[in-house]
Amino acid sequence: MELVEKLEILGAAAKFDASCSSSGSSRKGVEGGIGSAYRAGICHSWAADGRCISLLKVLFTNYCINDCAYCINRRSNDVKRATFTVDELVSLTMNFYKRNYIEGLFLSSGIIKNADFTMEKLIAVAKKLRNEENFHGYIHLKVIPGASDILIKEAGLYADRVSVNIELPSEKSLKLLTEKSKESIIKPMTDITGDIVENREERRKTKKLPLFAPAGQTTQLIVGATPETDRKIVKLTEAFYKKFSMKRVYYSAFVPVNSDNRLPVVSMPPLDREHRLYQADWLMRFYGFQADEIVTEENPFLSDDIDPKAVWAMRNMHLFPLEINTAAFEMILRVPGIGRTSAFRIIYARKNGSLDFDDLKRIGVVLKRARYFITCKGKMMTDTLITEKSVFEAMKTTSTKAGAADHTYEQLSLF
Amino acid sequence: MIFLYDGTFEGFLSAVFDAFTCKEDVAIEKREGWQPQFFTETTELETSPEKAERVVNKLLSICGRRGFSAIVQIFLSEEENAETYTFHLVKSVMKYGSKAFSRFQDEKITRAMEFRKRVSKECDKILGILRFTELANGVFYAPFEPDHNILPLITGHFYERLSGCCWMIHDIRRGNAIYHSKGKMENVEFVDEMTSHLNMADLLGKSENEDDFAKMWRGYFKTIAIETRINPKLQRQFMPQRYWKYMTEKKNG
Numbered sequence: 001m002e003l004v005e006k007l008e009i010l011g012a013a014a015k016f017d018a019s020c021s022s023s024g025s026s027r028k029g030v031e032g033g034i035g036s037a038y039r040a041g042i043c044h045s046w047a048a049d050g051r052c053i054s055l056l057k058v059l060f061t062n063y064c065i066n067d068c069a070y071c072i073n074r075r076s077n078d079v080k081r082a083t084f085t086v087d088e089l090v091s092l093t094m095n096f097y098k099r100n101y102i103e104g105l106f107l108s109s110g111i112i113k114n115a116d117f118t119m120e121k122l123i124a125v126a127k128k129l130r131n132e133e134n135f136h137g138y139i140h141l142k143v144i145p146g147a148s149d150i151l152i153k154e155a156g157l158y159a160d161r162v163s164v165n166i167e168l169p170s171e172k173s174l175k176l177l178t179e180k181s182k183e184s185i186i187k188p189m190t191d192i193t194g195d196i197v198e199n200r201e202e203r204r205k206t207k208k209l210p211l212f213a214p215a216g217q218t219t220q221l222i223v224g225a226t227p228e229t230d231r232k233i234v235k236l237t238e239a240f241y242k243k244f245s246m247k248r249v250y251y252s253a254f255v256p257v258n259s260d261n262r263l264p265v266v267s268m269p270p271l272d273r274e275h276r277l278y279q280a281d282w283l284m285r286f287y288g289f290q291a292d293e294i295v296t297e298e299n300p301f302l303s304d305d306i307d308p309k310a311v312w313a314m315r316n317m318h319l320f321p322l323e324i325n326t327a328a329f330e331m332i333l334r335v336p337g338i339g340r341t342s343a344f345r346i347i348y349a350r351k352n353g354s355l356d357f358d359d360l361k362r363i364g365v366v367l368k369r370a371r372y373f374i375t376c377k378g379k380m381m382t383d384t385l386i387t388e389k390s391v392f393e394a395m396k397t398t399s400t401k402a403g404a405a406d407h408t409y410e411q412l413s414l415f
Numbered sequence: 416m417i418f419l420y421d422g423t424f425e426g427f428l429s430a431v432f433d434a435f436t437c438k439e440d441v442a443i444e445k446r447e448g449w450q451p452q453f454f455t456e457t458t459e460l461e462t463s464p465e466k467a468e469r470v471v472n473k474l475l476s477i478c479g480r481r482g483f484s485a486i487v488q489i490f491l492s493e494e495e496n497a498e499t500y501t502f503h504l505v506k507s508v509m510k511y512g513s514k515a516f517s518r519f520q521d522e523k524i525t526r527a528m529e530f531r532k533r534v535s536k537e538c539d540k541i542l543g544i545l546r547f548t549e550l551a552n553g554v555f556y557a558p559f560e561p562d563h564n565i566l567p568l569i570t571g572h573f574y575e576r577l578s579g580c581c582w583m584i585h586d587i588r589r590g591n592a593i594y595h596s597k598g599k600m601e602n603v604e605f606v607d608e609m610t611s612h613l614n615m616a617d618l619l620g621k622s623e624n625e626d627d628f629a630k631m632w633r634g635y636f637k638t639i640a641i642e643t644r645i646n647p648k649l650q651r652q653f654m655p656q657r658y659w660k661y662m663t664e665k666k667n668g
Contacts, residue, residue, distance in 0.1 A: 004631050008638045015639050029575035031598060036576045043653070044543045045664055047640035050649025054543075057639070095628045098555060098580060099547045101663065134579065255643070348517035355520070362525045 001082060007092065009082040013062040013073055014108055016257075017165075017220065018250040022054040022103035022138045024215030025160035035097060035104070035137030037160055037215075042103050055106035055140060056096055060084055060121050064110030068167075069177040070225055072257045073110050083112075089125045090133060097137055104138030104160070105129070115146035115184075123151065126158035138215075146184040149191045153212075156195055161215035161247070164188045169233050173226035177262055192217045193244045216247035223277060224254035224270040225263060231291075231300035234280050238291040241284060251277045276302040283309055286340055287333050310336040310395040313373060320373040321380060325354045336395060337369030357381050369394055417457045419446040424490055427498060428467035430460050431505055443498045474505065478513045485516060485531050491564040492530040500527040534563045541565060542572055544654065546663045547582060548629075549622040550615065554594075555582040558614050558661050566591050574600060587612055629663045636664035 023041030043052035059073075061083035067074045093105045107125060111118050122141050129135040141159040143152055156162055164185055168174045171182040192213065199212035219240060223233065233251075240246040253269035280302060283289040287309070294308050295301070303311050313320065313336050322331055324346060332343045345363045349355060356376045361367060371381040372391050416439045420426040427443065434441040446459060474483050486508070490501045504527045507515035518524045547555040555577065566586045570593045573582060577595070583603065585592040590611030592603035605611035659665040 004627075004634055007631055008634050011635045012638045015641060029578055032579050034577065034579045038542070038572075040539075042539075042543045045636060045662070046650045046653040047636060048647065048650055049640040049644035050646040050653065051640070051644075052653065053636070053639060056635070092631070095624070096632060098577065099549070099628065099632070099663070100543075100545050100557070101632050103543075137576075345517060345519060348514075349519045352511070352514055352518050353520055359520050362522070363519050 003088055003092075006082045006084060006088070007058070009080050010058045010060075010062060010084060013079075013110075014057045014059045014106075016072070016252070017057060017106075017108065018252045019106070019140070019163065019218055019220060019248070020052055020054050020057070021248065022140075024247055025138060027136050027138075027160060027211075027214065029136050030134070033134035033136055034094065035135050037136070037138050038103070044100065044102055054103045055138060056093060056102045056104070057106040058084070058089070058108075060089070060107060060109035060118070060125070061112055062110050063112050065113070066111055066179045068179065069258065069260045069262050070167075070222060070254070070256075074258070077258065086121070086124050086128060090128050093125075093129060093137075094133055094135065097135070102137075104140070106140040106142075108142035109144065111144060115144040116148055116151060119144045119147040119151045119155065123155050123158065126155070130158050140215075143188045143192065145180045145188065147188060149188075152188055152191050153195055156192065156199075156213040157210055159213055161218065162192055162213050163218040163220070164192070165220045166236075167220070167222055168226055169221055169228040169236050170226065173228065177225065189217065189219070189244055196245070216245065218246055218248040218250065220250040220252055222252050222254050223274050224266065229295075229300035230273070230277065230280070230302045231295040231297070233277060234284075234291045234295050237281055238284055249281060251281070272304065273302070276304075276308065280308045283312075288330055289334075305397065306392075306395045307336075307397060309334070310369070314391060314395065321375045322373060323375050323378065324360065325350050325377065335370050335373045337366035337371075337373075339364075416440070417442050417444055417455055419444055419449055419457055419459045421445075421460075421462050422447055423462065424487065425464060425467045426460070426462040427490060427501070428470040429463045431502060432463070432466035432470050433460055434502070435509075443502050445498065470505075474508065478508050478516070482508065482513055482516060485528075488531045488534040488568065489527050491568065492534045493564050494530050494533070497530060500530060503527065534565060534568070537561055537563050538565050538568050540658070541569055544658055544662055545569070545584070546661055547577075548616050548663075549625045551620040551622055553581060553622065555580050556585065556615050556619075557582065558585045558587050558616070559658075560588040560660070561586060564589060566593060570595075570600060583615070585615065587614065629666075633664050633666075 021041045023039065025037035026039045027037035029036030041054060043054050045053040047053055062073045063081050063083065064073050064075055067076050072079065096102045097104065107122050109118050109122060126139050126141060129139065139159045140161040140163065141155050143155060143162050143164045145164060166185055168177060174180060174182055195212055196216065199209070203209050221233070237249045240249050251274050253271050253274040254266065255269040256263055256266065280294045283294055284291065293312055302308055313334065322335060329343060329347055332338055332346055333340065342364045346355065349359065349363060354377055357367060360376065367381060371384045372386055372394060416437065418430045418434060418441055420430040420443060422445045430443045434443065474486065486501060486504060489504060490497060500523060503523045504515065507518060507521070507524060511518065515524065516528065541559060541561060545557045545559055547557045550556050566584065570584060573584065574595060578598065581596045583592055583594045590605065590608065593600055594603050
């Protein structure tokens with residue numbers, strides 16, 4: 001089979017994985033070598049669906065011994081199959097990289113023979129890139145569920161980021177739809193976290209030790225294939241961040257690619273729900289929110305009409321209004337209509353003199369939303385009438401379609 | 416009083432130095448294209464590297480590399496009246512130090528920072544969408560036409576990243592290019608003005624494998640899009656059409 005055809009099959013087979021970022025690593029380039037990592041990550045192109053292309057995202061093979069209900073590559077499906085050789089992948093990566101098409105390689109795979117056998121193949125590619133091609137660009141390796149700790153340790157030495165996909169938010173769902181056990185997923189995650197912590201500590205003593213997965217670990221789960229609540233998903237996400245120090249949790253709105261009576265019948269992927277979950281995720285990572293503040297036991301689902309930050313603010317009107325010229329940074333962050341950039345700007349700008357509403361507008365605050373929660377020099381913005389109805393109308397997202405478009409790509413994942 | 420300078424960053428800094436030693440209120444403008452006006456006094460300035468260097472050192476000592484690079488970016492934005500805004504910011508930095516950058520109470524500074532944002536946004540975008548072509552002589556060649564004069568701002572990134580390659584990045588619009596080989600970067604001297612605006616890939620020819628890799632990249636680019644999600648508007652929002660001209664995946668072939 002021609003390489004160009006393999007690339008098309010194994011690119012198509014990997015396209016449902018939501019993770020795209022190339023961030024979190026600042027691996028330096030070396031003299032005479034090729035590649036460096038860029039801390040914030042770099043997007044190199046945008047496909048016709050508007051998703052960014054950063055890494056060459058491919059499967060090593062789409063042959064698989066598993067038969068997971070939601071997966072297009074399950075063994076019972078009749079699809080075209082292909083397998084790369086190590087050399088083919090190394091040559092593709094190097095040549096694409098030198099032309100600045102990509103930021104590096106994101107390699108995943110169907111499972112051939114067993115987890116360890118497959119994992120060894122992925123490692124062989126990364127190893128050759130690092131050791132023989134003098135490659136210092138970004139490498140993201142998927143860890144195959146059930147792979148042994150020794151192999152994970154080796155993968156982390158070559159990769160910037162490693163990830164194991166949880167795929168489904170509960171053990172019950174995993175049992176129903178996959179052939180993977182919860183143990184086979186949680187175990188490698190735990191190992192990775194342990195290895196990262198250990199590596200960071202040892203490197204504090206001696207800088208010469210090689211880095212272990214400097215961009216950390218991520219995971220992904222499918223939303224809407226099984227009946228879990230948003231609260232369950234948000235709490236699980238929080239646990240991933242707190243217990244496993246994960247860098248990202250990706251959500252993937254369920255789209256049926258197989259007909260299977262274990263799967264729900266849906267006509268459209270729950271894109272709006274996925275979008276709200278990403279907003280909740282942002283609140284936890286950048287805005288200092290706890291999962292319990294975002295989704296309560298009484299309201300275990302995120303609102304369709306209003307974003308979770310505004311929902312929280314409206315539930316806590318007794319904490320507002322805030323005086324912008326004196327309020328603490330942590331509280332300014334929680335005002336609807338004020339993002340992180342604006343919050344930082346407010347903190348710096350108010351050192352130069354007190355701020356009024358015109359200044360806030362220049363800073364980039366969305367006053368249409370923020371006005372209900374703030375005062376400048378003791379005064380609310382003129383004509384701000386606070387009633388339940390007026391606040392609700394101002395907070396309502398007229399259409400989440402535009403926002404959801406940012407995440408239209410997260411469909412379902414494979415491995 | 417209006418000071419006319421030669422259009423280079425060095426010339427501008429040198430004018431800044433003279434403006435600070437001048438007792439009057441001064442504006443700084445490019446000599447090229449200047450329309451003489453009644454009642455305005457103008458002085459044509461000689462560029463002095465020594466004066467420019469003193470301004471650089473002064474600014475570095477006040478606002479550090481970060482602040483200084485913001486000033487450079489605003490100047491290189493080539494937006495309308497970029498000199499005026501850059502000069503205003505420099506004056507504010509002299510007066511308030513680093514705090515000047517967050518004086519959002521000052522409309523001119525807000526505008527200057529807006530220019531800076533545009534420039535750094537374009538830099539970030541170009542770091543991703545610049546495309547190199549391997550020429551028949553083995554040089555990796557990247558032509559582009561940025562809105563702002565960002566060539567000097569992006570070469571450092573590729574210097575570190577593509578250390579093992581000979582490469583050339585060419586601003587076809589402005590006719591400037593930087594060439595890298597074995598750890599050395601230099602400005603390319605074109606034989607004449609016309610050549611400086613030509614695509615070297617057409618002139619020098621491509622390497623043997625070039626078309627194969629370009630073809631595979633185009634194939635991958637097509638296959639990675641999810642059919643049920645096609646959204647050209649979103650694609651253009653992230654990747655403005657004016658940049659497509661030099662992007663391999665957006666060419667036919």
